[in-house]
């Protein structure tokens with residue numbers, strides 16, 4: 001994902017509202033270099049797993065809908081992962097490509113056992129339709145075929161997904177430059193790798209090419225740990241829970257500087273200890289830290305990308 005890495009670095013070096021603090025990275029890398037905390041994928045025990053192609057279909061639908069939970073104070077990623085899991089356990093064909101194309105908002109709500117409209121519900125339904133349609137048109141209806149066609153390359157998988165499924169094209173223009181973040185496409189590759197423990201559908205020869213997943217939790221963790229620093233106007237926006245526009249300079253900087261900071265941390269840990277840590281592993285550690293910290297204040301952007 002060289003384009004994610006390079007464009008995020010460009011943002012970090014032209015940033016107006018967010019600063020990546022190299023001494024903060026240095027301190028964090030120092031505490032982590034001897035024992036990098038390992039977090040198990042699915043430490044929460046909320047995901048569907050049967051070691052086969054249905055798990056791949058589940059993860060693809062999950063990551064097609066893996067965005068913007070915060071507008072509903074009680075909704076979280078857990079509700080999505082466990083709701084889709086239960087739906088599949090009750091009905092193995094719940095996410096067949098033809099069924100995906102027919103979901104309505106109220107039906108999706110029923111699947112997730114959610115008593116009121118979901119945030120960005122129309123968009124969620126539209127993206128389910130898109131996934132079903134394109135899987136049927138190009139991959140025999142199966143996300144497993146999409147994965148098989150990538151010949152164990154995570155970066156090929158991300159490219160193929162972003163070519164075929166417009167909803168995964170998480171990119172923007174910042175100060176005249178095209179910036180790629182590809183959060184949901186990359187997290188799908190990482191979820192396969194984590195769920196299948198690097199084997200079968202989760203075997204990738206280039207898992208190190210994946211960057212962290214620029215969401216709204218990890219930037220807040222990095223700020224808390226002294227790795228990111230915000231301008232006072234951005235701090236005020238976040239502290240007052242004000243919405244930050246999708247594609248605004250502030251929003252792009254929060255996400256891209258997070259990608260850049262995690263890449264820098266990974267390089268530094270390697271230089272200090274000789275250990276090759278993956279951005280995916282750093283991400284999961286930072287994210288799990290963040291969701292266990294309810295007082296953490298994150299930025300609020302209405303977005304289908306994260």
Ligand SMILES: Nc1nc2c(c(CN[C@H]3C=C[C@H](O)[C@@H]3O)cn2[C@@H]2O[C@H](COP(=O)(O)O)[C@@H](O)[C@H]2O)c(=O)[nH]1
Pocket residue numbers: 040041042043044066067068069070075076077078191194212213214215216217218283284287291306
């Ligand atoms: N960077 C990063 N962001 C992640 C995840 C995950 C879940 N990954 C699974 C993979 C293995 C584990 O066992 C996890 O279950 C969700 N998110 C993002 O968080 C936000 C939701 O927050 P809240 O509203 O509090 O539920 C939302 O933007 C969502 O897209 C991750 O791993 N990394």
